[in-house]
Amino acid sequence: MTRTRTPLYGTLVLLLPAFLAPLLWALSGSFKPRGDIFAYPPRLLPDPFTLDNYQRLLSGQPFWRWFLMSTVVALVATTVSVFVCALAGYGFAKFRFAGRRLLFGVMFSSLSVPFAVILVPLFVILVKTGLGSPWFALIVPWVAPAFGIFMMQQYIVQSVPDSVLEAARIDGASEFGIFRTIVLPLLRPSLGALAVWQFLQSYNSFLWPLVLVSDSSQYTLPLGLQTLFVSEQRQYDLVLAGAVIAVEPAVSLFVVLRKQLLEGLSTGAVKG
Amino acid sequence: MHKDHGASLCVVSTVGSDTGQVVQSFQMLLYQRGGAFFDADANLVLDSQEAEETLRFLCEGLRTGPATSRCSSWPDSRTCRGSCTRRAALDGAGRLRTFTTVTLPALKPVTAFVVVTSFIGAAQIFEEPYLLTGGGPAESTLSVTMFIYRAAFQRQQFGYAAAAVVLFVLVFGLSQLFNRLLGIGRASA
Numbered sequence: 001m002t003r004t005r006t007p008l009y010g011t012l013v014l015l016l017p018a019f020l021a022p023l024l025w026a027l028s029g030s031f032k033p034r035g036d037i038f039a040y041p042p043r044l045l046p047d048p049f050t051l052d053n054y055q056r057l058l059s060g061q062p063f064w065r066w067f068l069m070s071t072v073v074a075l076v077a078t079t080v081s082v083f084v085c086a087l088a089g090y091g092f093a094k095f096r097f098a099g100r101r102l103l104f105g106v107m108f109s110s111l112s113v114p115f116a117v118i119l120v121p122l123f124v125i126l127v128k129t130g131l132g133s134p135w136f137a138l139i140v141p142w143v144a145p146a147f148g149i150f151m152m153q154q155y156i157v158q159s160v161p162d163s164v165l166e167a168a169r170i171d172g173a174s175e176f177g178i179f180r181t182i183v184l185p186l187l188r189p190s191l192g193a194l195a196v197w198q199f200l201q202s203y204n205s206f207l208w209p210l211v212l213v214s215d216s217s218q219y220t221l222p223l224g225l226q227t228l229f230v231s232e233q234r235q236y237d238l239v240l241a242g243a244v245i246a247v248e249p250a251v252s253l254f255v256v257l258r259k260q261l262l263e264g265l266s267t268g269a270v271k272g
Numbered sequence: 273m274h275k276d277h278g279a280s281l282c283v284v285s286t287v288g289s290d291t292g293q294v295v296q297s298f299q300m301l302l303y304q305r306g307g308a309f310f311d312a313d314a315n316l317v318l319d320s321q322e323a324e325e326t327l328r329f330l331c332e333g334l335r336t337g338p339a340t341s342r343c344s345s346w347p348d349s350r351t352c353r354g355s356c357t358r359r360a361a362l363d364g365a366g367r368l369r370t371f372t373t374v375t376l377p378a379l380k381p382v383t384a385f386v387v388v389t390s391f392i393g394a395a396q397i398f399e400e401p402y403l404l405t406g407g408g409p410a411e412s413t414l415s416v417t418m419f420i421y422r423a424a425f426q427r428q429q430f431g432y433a434a435a436a437v438v439l440f441v442l443v444f445g446l447s448q449l450f451n452r453l454l455g456i457g458r459a460s461a
Contacts, residue, residue, distance in 0.1 A: 004367075112388075112392060112444060112447055113440075113444075114392065114395065114396045114417070114440050115396060115417075116396060116398075116416065116417040116440065119417075119420060119421070119424070120420065120424050120430055120434045120437075206398070206399050207417065207421065210421075210425075211421070211424075211425050226403065230403075
């Protein structure tokens, strides 16, 4: 076994630097003075080492506001959408009702509608109805992603047996009580996977905040970093420092949920 | 029956990883040929001619029998996990050949799903051209999403941008074509 795996590990070791290099480069660049970032020959270790970039970023820009905005929006969107997706997936998986196939078809085919198609209409609707405030518009349109509902539906069909639900019904549990005490615990692995996916979707989204948010104190992180980047001087040093800090919430969420993520993805969406 | 007619009756099932079943059919075939695991003094006699013949029959049956042909015709990924690759290895297929003729076809529905979703995803590319090139030089790196963004939010031509959505009909059509070619409808229905 070890002998046959040697080529595999060899390839992986060769690929590792290719994937790691940009991250290391961002980390090292964030500690360099601006002039040194593009110095030739490139050097991995910053010399002179400086924390100046971080200081200027945190004092000269509303960075913590952007950070807070992004993180809070992503956390709220994740919590709500995981709950909504589980609920909707449960409905599609376990209940027979009029129009179920039609609704499921509509939901499923919306998976293949690119976001740019609804970008302009959604923007116009939100602005005309006066709901264009960032807190509302960054969260509410995204609380029921079709992918999440589909994934939950698939998972519930596979892993929640009808007999358990019937037993609970006979014992007199309310319908919502069944969902809360039986279905949700059974769904834990896939809920973790969905949570990480949804968090990253919200945290990384760029185009929607770009058209929606105009007040720079309400920027999300990608938007804030982009303004630093496109400003006159192309402030690579500040962008790199900001990017290093911005990685933090996503990585810590992944670390917290990695077990659920790996289990959930291997039993989840696409297998049906 | 074997002694009288020179023929054996058996069903060899290697679906799943049930080794007990394989041993059982070996034992059954061995008895048909008048062989046994042990002689009267409880010595192991598996080096007998009957045992050898039984083994050969089992292997021949695997190689020529109908059981193997199921593998080559797009097996369902859920019913064919380890067993098909193992059977292919028994047939003498190398690792590469096992991968191309058994594993890859078995993964077809999943692969098709990945192809279509990443195609749709890549067709919507926005961040990279927006940040790196701004669509230039001239308009050579202008993506559809960027075109729509530029029309609506930089040039205030909302109607024009909404109409540009028609470009995505092309994307939709192509993904439908992929669906047809790769048979996704059948796989995920």
